[in-house]
Every structure is written in structure tokens, then in C-alpha cells.
Amino acid sequence: MNDIILETRGLTKRYGGVHALEDANFILRKGEHVAVVGDNGAGKSTFVRQVTGVEQRTSGQIFFDGQEVSHSGPLEAREAGIETVFQTLALADDLDVPSNLYLGRELFKFRLGPFSWLDRRTMRERTLEALKTTAVKIPNVDNPIRNMSGGQRQCVAIARAAAFASKLIIMDEPTAALGVQETAQVENIIRGLKERGVPMILISHNLRQVFDLVDRIVVFRRGRIVASLNRDETDGNDIVSYITGVKGGEVSYA
Amino acid sequence: MAQVTHGLGGLKYDPGKKARPQELNVLVALIVIVAAFEILGRLLMGDSFLFNTRDNIDTLFNQQRLSIIILQVSIVGVLAIGVTQVIISGGIDLSGGSIVGATAMIAMSFAQTALVNGQPNPKAIFGDWAMDLPVIVPVLVGLGCGLVAGLINGSLIAYTRIPPFIATLGMMVTARGLSRWWSNGNPISFPTESFAAIGKGMMPVVIFVALAVLFHVIMTYTKYGKHCYAIGSNEAAARMSGINVNHHKMLVYAIAGILASLAAVVLSSKNLTAQAGMGVMYELDAIAMAVIGGVSLSGGRGSIIGTVLGALIFGVIISGFTFLKLDAYYQEMVKGVIIVAAVVLDQWRQQRRTRG
Numbered sequence: 001m002n003d004i005i006l007e008t009r010g011l012t013k014r015y016g017g018v019h020a021l022e023d024a025n026f027i028l029r030k031g032e033h034v035a036v037v038g039d040n041g042a043g044k045s046t047f048v049r050q051v052t053g054v055e056q057r058t059s060g061q062i063f064f065d066g067q068e069v070s071h072s073g074p075l076e077a078r079e080a081g082i083e084t085v086f087q088t089l090a091l092a093d094d095l096d097v098p099s100n101l102y103l104g105r106e107l108f109k110f111r112l113g114p115f116s117w118l119d120r121r122t123m124r125e126r127t128l129e130a131l132k133t134t135a136v137k138i139p140n141v142d143n144p145i146r147n148m149s150g151g152q153r154q155c156v157a158i159a160r161a162a163a164f165a166s167k168l169i170i171m172d173e174p175t176a177a178l179g180v181q182e183t184a185q186v187e188n189i190i191r192g193l194k195e196r197g198v199p200m201i202l203i204s205h206n207l208r209q210v211f212d213l214v215d216r217i218v219v220f221r222r223g224r225i226v227a228s229l230n231r232d233e234t235d236g237n238d239i240v241s242y243i244t245g246v247k248g249g250e251v252s253y254a
Numbered sequence: 255m256a257q258v259t260h261g262l263g264g265l266k267y268d269p270g271k272k273a274r275p276q277e278l279n280v281l282v283a284l285i286v287i288v289a290a291f292e293i294l295g296r297l298l299m300g301d302s303f304l305f306n307t308r309d310n311i312d313t314l315f316n317q318q319r320l321s322i323i324i325l326q327v328s329i330v331g332v333l334a335i336g337v338t339q340v341i342i343s344g345g346i347d348l349s350g351g352s353i354v355g356a357t358a359m360i361a362m363s364f365a366q367t368a369l370v371n372g373q374p375n376p377k378a379i380f381g382d383w384a385m386d387l388p389v390i391v392p393v394l395v396g397l398g399c400g401l402v403a404g405l406i407n408g409s410l411i412a413y414t415r416i417p418p419f420i421a422t423l424g425m426m427v428t429a430r431g432l433s434r435w436w437s438n439g440n441p442i443s444f445p446t447e448s449f450a451a452i453g454k455g456m457m458p459v460v461i462f463v464a465l466a467v468l469f470h471v472i473m474t475y476t477k478y479g480k481h482c483y484a485i486g487s488n489e490a491a492a493r494m495s496g497i498n499v500n501h502h503k504m505l506v507y508a509i510a511g512i513l514a515s516l517a518a519v520v521l522s523s524k525n526l527t528a529q530a531g532m533g534v535m536y537e538l539d540a541i542a543m544a545v546i547g548g549v550s551l552s553g554g555r556g557s558i559i560g561t562v563l564g565a566l567i568f569g570v571i572i573s574g575f576t577f578l579k580l581d582a583y584y585q586e587m588v589k590g591v592i593i594v595a596a597v598v599l600d601q602w603r604q605q606r607r608t609r610g
Contacts, residue, residue, distance in 0.1 A: 075496045090494045092487035094554035095480070103484055104495030106477055114478040114505055 002066070003030045005168055005199050006051065011060035013046050020046040022223040024060070028168070031197040033190070035210040038220030039243055044203050047220065048170055051201075052084050053077040065167055081167030085157050085174050097141035098127040101160045130163035133196075134189050151182025158189050162198065169193060169200045175209065187213060207236050221245055276548035276555070279599075280563040283546075287567060291574035303577055319577070321456065323569035328462035329521050331565040333540040335469050336513030338561040341544055342473070343506050344486035344553030345411065345418035350514040350540055352429035353403050354533025357518035359433045361396030362442040362528035365389070365449035377443045379436075389448040396519045397512055403429060404511020408504035422507075426537065434530040443527040453524030461520055465513070470558040482506065486553025542589065543568055546596040567592070 006028040013021040021043045028034055036044045049055040051062060053071025062069055064080060071077040074084065091100050098120070107119040107126075127141055136155040138148070145153050154174060161169050171190075175183040190213050193200055204210050210217055211231060219227040219242040227242040241247035288304060295303040306316045333350045340347045366375050368385035375385065403425055410421040451457070473479035481502050484492040493499050517536075522528040547564025549556025571592070575585045 074494060078496070086494075090488075090491040092484045092491050092554070094483055094487035099480060099484070103492065104497045106480065108477070112476075114476070114481075114502075115472060116477045118475055118477060118480060120475075 004028070004063070005030050005032075005065055006201075007063040008047075008051070009061045009063070011047070011050055011062065012058045013050055013055065014058045019223050021050065024225050026218065026225065028199055028201065031194075031199055032216065033194050033200045033202065033214040035202045035204055035214040035217045036220060037204065037207070037210060037217060037239060037243060042220040042243075043223040044220050045172060046223075048084070048172060048201070048203060051077075052082060052170060078164075081165065083161035083165035083169050085154075085161050085169070085171040091145055091153060091157055093146040094144050096144055097131075097138055097156055098123045100145060100156055101127050101130065101163060105164070126163075130159055133192070134159045134162045135192050136185075136189060149182070151178050151185060154178060154182070154186060155189065158186060162189070162193055165198060167199070169198055170203075171200065172203045173205065174202075175204070175206065183209070207239060210239075211236065219243055219248070221248075276600075276603075277557060277560045277563060279603075280546065280548050280560055280567070284563055284567050284570065287570055287574070291570065291577065294574075294578060298578060301577075303574060319573060321459070323573045324459050324462075324566070325456065326572060327543070327565045327569040328458040329517050329524070330536050330539045330568075331462045331543065331562070332465055332517040332520070333514050333536055334543040334561050334565055335465055335558060336510035337537070337540045338544045338547075338549050338556060338558055339469065339473060339479075339482055340418075340506055340510045341541070341549050341551060342486050342553060342556050343482040343503070344489060345503070345506065346422065346541070346551070347407065347507065347510045348419065348422040348537050348541075349403060349407060349425035349429060350510065350517075351533040351536035351538070352426045352433065353400055353511055353514040354518040354521065354536055355433035355530060356403070356429040356436070357396045357399040357515035358522040358528035358532045359436040359442060359530060360399050361392040361515075361519050362445060362522050363392075363436070364395050365392035365445040365522075366442070367444050367446045370444045375444050377441065379442055386446055389446065389452070392445075392449055393452070393519055396515045398515075400511040400513070400515025400518070401508055402511070403515075404508035405504060407511065408507030411507065412500035412503040430530075430534075433532070436530070439530050441527050441529045445523065445526060449523055450526055451523070453520040453522075458520050458524060461516070465516075466558055466562050473558055478502075478505070483554055486555075488554075539568070542593045545593060548596075548600065550600065551597070564596075 004027055006026070008024055008026045011021060011024040011026070024043075024047055026047070036047065038044050046055075050057045053073050053076055056072075064082070069080065071080065077084075092103060095103070102123045106116075107123050109117040109119045124141065131138060131141070136159045138152055138156065145156055148156070154177075158171070158174060161171075175186050178186065187209060190200065190202070194213075202210070202214060215231055217227075217229050217231060217234065217239060218225055219229070219239060221243060226248045229238070238247070291303040295301050301307055302316065303319070304315060306313050333354070337347050337350060363379040364384055364387055366378060366385055368375060368382065370376065378385070407422050407425050410416055411418050473482065481492065481497050484495070484497060485499055485502060489499060518533065521532060543564040544556065544561045545551065545564070546567055547556065547560030547562070549560060568589070571588060572585055575582070575588070
């Protein structure tokens with residue numbers, strides 16, 4: 001069982017009377033790319049928010065990298081090795097690319113409390129390396145990202161996650177706001193992560209993308225996991241049937 | 255010919271192209287204004303604004319005018335440095351001018367000399383124990399006032415989450431009240447010689463320039479500066495990235511308070527007196543200098559260099575109007591117009607950039 005990076009047992013989240021997530025049993029193995037699909041309000045984002053520590057679960061257990069965890073916030077999850085690319089970009093528009101990559105984890109030449117001296121050259125060099133390994137092309141990393149297109153900014157956000165994610169990347173609809181070419185670029189980056197063996201959970205509405213990219217598809221419906229299907233053993237119609245509830249009761253383990 | 259590459263989405267871009275720094279525009283504006291005064295001076299007054307026209311002095315420029323230009327903005331300029339880092343980190347500080355007033359009164363009370371022309375100091379606030387104290391005492395007391403005021407601003411903004419405008423407006427009114435209450439509105443005068451030396455001659459300029467260099471370095475090369483820009487740019491992202499936003503805000507407003515009180519020490523030393531009305535409108539002049547210098551009121555953009563250039567524009571306009579023998583009333587009106595014009599120009603620039 002050592003190849004399991006993330007496991008949830010009976011994960012449940014209620015907002016007052018609303019059962020947003022009910023008894024979710026989920027397993028992600030090392031190097032595996034899994035898509036989480038489902039209709040709006042099916043519990044996908046709720047599920048991610050529990051795993052990344054943005055919200056605190058009502059009940060259930062989360063095991064990460066062999067240990068039961070209880071992240072009190074996204075920072076703690078990040079320190080444990082979970083990087084998240086959020087739907088809303090968590091980037092500072094007025095800063096350049098290296099500053100955004102190293103936001104909150106700057107490198108220093110010497111430390112002097114708040115007036116610690118930034119090691120700008122090393123951060124810039126490592127940024128270029130990180131962009132290279134994730135195959136992100138940015139015209140000029142020294143420009144503030146305000147001047148960049150949505151796709152380029154999303155690439156910066158993904159490169160940031162990829163550069164630091166030691167154990168797991170979670171992407172919440174990374175291509176929702178992007179054009180065709182930009183989407184292709186982001187998908188290439190995701191394939192690169194697969195080759196490097198970085199496990200990923202991808203939330204997406206785009207079934208074509210899901211079938212292109214991941215090994216396994218987990219379907220959420222009304223707060224429950226209703227299916228967990230290997231990509232090669234299913235097809236689009238099958239998935240849609242599960243999403244809309246035409247097919248499927250419940251699976252005990254996803 | 256610029257190198258053109260095909261990037262993301264097949265769009266062409268020029269990798270060598272960089273956005274023109276805002277400071278360059280401000281510098282151009284400064285040069286244009288100086289040139290305008292030079293031309294108007296030659297036409298209307300038959301005299302040069304910038305250059306030396308007297309035969310008995312052997313310099314190219316009119317050094318007296320140049321030193322007055324920078325001297326008259328250097329004290330407000332110190333405030334403007336503090337306000338610049340506040341605005342860059344997404345806040346605003348309206349309390350600077352009142353902190354100047356309160357600090358000047360309190361610091362001066364500890365800087366008095368016992369004997370004036372052989373007579374006891376007629377403006378004495380405290381008893382003999384507070385007379386002829388070493389200069390370090392009033393300076394530290396003064397800076398302490400600014401620190402306390404700044405920390406109150408910062409903690410209100412960071413922990414009670416009230417808007418910076420309201421928190422510092424409250425401090426503005428309170429500190430002004432304190433400065434009037436301190437000596438029942440009476441001026442406090444006759445400082446010791448060593449205290450008077452702080453703001454003597456061109457000392458305010460030296461202090462202003464030294465602080466400008468120091469804060470330029472801090473804003474550009476240190477974690478503190480980087481986090482100011484990050485918080486002003488996207489506070490939620492900064493928080494998410496692990497920056498302790500609350501601590502940072504405390505520090506930002508504390509530094510702004512200390513700089514305001516430093517300006518107060520220099521000002522009261524220069525004037526050899528402290529009055530309850532000192533520093534009125536300084537906060538707005540300081541904000542105006544920053545805005546003219548390209549600091550964006552929505553946070554995240556601007557620089558100390560820009561603010562220094564903005565301060566120089568201020569000084570040139572005041573000097574120029576005096577030189578043209580125009581009424582001080584016109585100065586105020588033109589200052590107002592320039593502030594609005596600077597913001598309008600900045601908006602246009604940004605709209606063009608997002609479209610292009």
C-alpha cells in the first residue's frame with residue numbers, strides 16, 4: 001500500500017443542512033493522474049477544499065503520503081507538498097514572473113528580518129529552469145504579469161505549482177478561461193508532469209481534455225462519488241450517464 | 255530591428271520590448287515644466303529661471319533657486335516617502351500632517367533651553383528637569399510618538415479590518431487635537447543649540463536624500479519591499495502565498511508614522527519653534543507628490559524615485575510661481591489641476607496598455 005499518495009476515508013462536509021460532500025472514499029496512487037468530474041454543485045470543489053485545507057471537514061479521514069493529516073490551512077498543505085492551482089489566479093499582477101513564483105518563499109542573500117536581502121539572480125535563474133522543465137514559454141520574465149495574456153498567466157501559476165509541488169498537484173479547472181491554443185499549451189504542461197511522475201488531481205468540465213490527459217476518472221454526483229473508471233474502459237457517453245444520474249448507484253471505493 | 259518570436263497562441267511578440275518605466279514620464283514632465291518656466295521667465299520677466307544671469311557669481315545654474323526648490327519640498331518629501339510605501343501596499347495614510355503637529359509639540363517640549371538671553375525660558379512647558387536635555391532625548395521622544403501613532407493606525411487596519419482611509423482619518427483628527435491640547439494652543443520655542451542643528455541650512459535636504467536612497471533600496475532589494483508590492487497588487491494572493499499580511503501592514507504604518515515624526519523633528523528644529531498648526535495639509539501634499547510621481551492609488555505600482563521626482567515637480571511649481579511673481583493663490587489652483595491631470599494621464603496609460 002506504499003504507492004498511495006492520497007487517500008480519503010468517509011470524507012464528509014456539511015454546510016449547515018447542506019450535504020456538500022458525503023462519505024467520499026478516494027485513492028490516488030503515486031504518478032497517477034486522476035480527473036474529478038461532475039455537474040455544478042456535485043461536490044468536486046468541496047472535495048478539493050477539504051484536501052487542501054482551505055476548509056475543515058465535518059468528518060472522515062485524510063491520509064497523505066502514508067500519514068493521517070489534518071491541514072489547518074492551505075499553507076500547511078503546501079508545506080506538506082500539495083500545490084494547488086486555483087480557479088481564481090493567486091498571482092500578484094504587478095510583480096514579475098520570478099517574484100510570483102517565489103512569492104512568500106523568497107530566497108535571500110542574507111537575512112535581516114523583514115529587510116532581508118533578496119537573492120534576485122538565483123530566483124530568476126531557477127525561474128527560468130522551472131519554466132523550461134514545465135515547457136512554459138514566457139516572452140520576458142522581467143515584465144509584470146499584468147501585461148500577459150490569461151494563458152500566459154495560467155502557465156505561470158501552473159509553473160509555480162509544478163516547480164514546488166514535491167508530492168501532489170491539484171488543478172481546479174485550469175483551462176476554463178483560456179483559448180484553444182492556450183489550452184493546448186496548458187495540456188502539454190500537464191503531460192510533462194505525467195512524464196515526470198508528479199501525481200495530479202484535475203477538476204475539469206471538458207471531457208475531451210479529461211480523456212486526453214488522465215488515467216482514471218472519478219465522477220461526483222450530489223456530493224457522492226458515483227463512479228471511478230479507468231480511461232480505457234469507458235467513454236464519453238458512459239461518463240455523461242454517470243454525471244447526469246442516468247447510470248450508477250454508488251461505489252464504495254473510488 | 256527588434257527580434258520577433260512566435261509565442262503562446264501563435265501571437266507575435268518582441269522579447270526585447272519592455273514597458274517604459276513610469277518614472278521616465280515623470281522626469282519628462284519635470285523637464286517640460288522647468289522649460290515652460292524658463293521660456294515664460296525669458297518672455298515675461300526678462301530673466302532666466304534655471305540659469306545664473308548675474309555677473310558677479312560664477313556658476314552656470316542659479317544655485318540659490320535650485321537649493322530653495324529642493325529645500326522647500328524636502329520636509330514634506332520625507333512624509334511622502336512614508337506615504338509612498340503605504341500606498342504601494344494598497345493603503346492610504348491621512349494622518350501624516352497631524353502626526354507632524356503632535357510630534358513637533360511633544361519633541362520640542364523636551365528640547366528647550368533653560369536660559370534665553372540670561373532669562374528663564376518664557377515658553378517653558380516642563381520644569382527644570384526637562385531643560386537642556388541631550389539632543390537624543392527629544393529626537394527619540396519624537397520618533398516614539400510617530401511609532402506609537404503608526405502602530406495604532408496599523409493595528410486598527412490589520413486587526414479590526416476598518417478601511418485605512420477611516421483609521422488614519424481618525425488619527426489625523428485625534429493627533430491634531432492632541433497637538434492643540436498639549437500646550438493649550440501656545441507655541442513652544444527656544445530649543446537647545448544641538449536640537450536646532452538638526453534642521454539647519456541644507457540639513458533637511460541631506461536627510462530627505464539619504465532617506466530616499468535608503469527606502470529606494472528597501473523597496474527594490476528587500477523582502478519588505480517585495481511584499482509591499484505583492485500585498486498592494488493582490489492581497490488575497492499574498493495571504494495565500496504565506497505572507498503575514500497583518501504583520502506587514504503594522505510595519506508599513508509604523509514606518510510611515512516614524513517618517514512623519516522625523517519630518518516633525520526636522521521642521522521644528524528648522525523653525526526653532528513648534529506650533530499646534532504645524533503640518534496642516536502635509537498629508538495631502540505628500541499623497542499628491544506620490545501620485546504625481548506615478549504611484550497608483552490602487553496599490554502595487556510606483557516607486558520612491560517617482561515620488562522624489564513628484565516632489566521636485568512640486569518644488570519647481572512653487573518656485574516658478576514666485577519667480578513669475580504670481581499670487582500664492584494660483585499656486586494652489588495649479589497644484590490641484592496637476593494632481594488630477596497626473597491621475598488622468600495614468601488612467602489613460604493603463605487603459606491603453608490593457609487594450610494593446
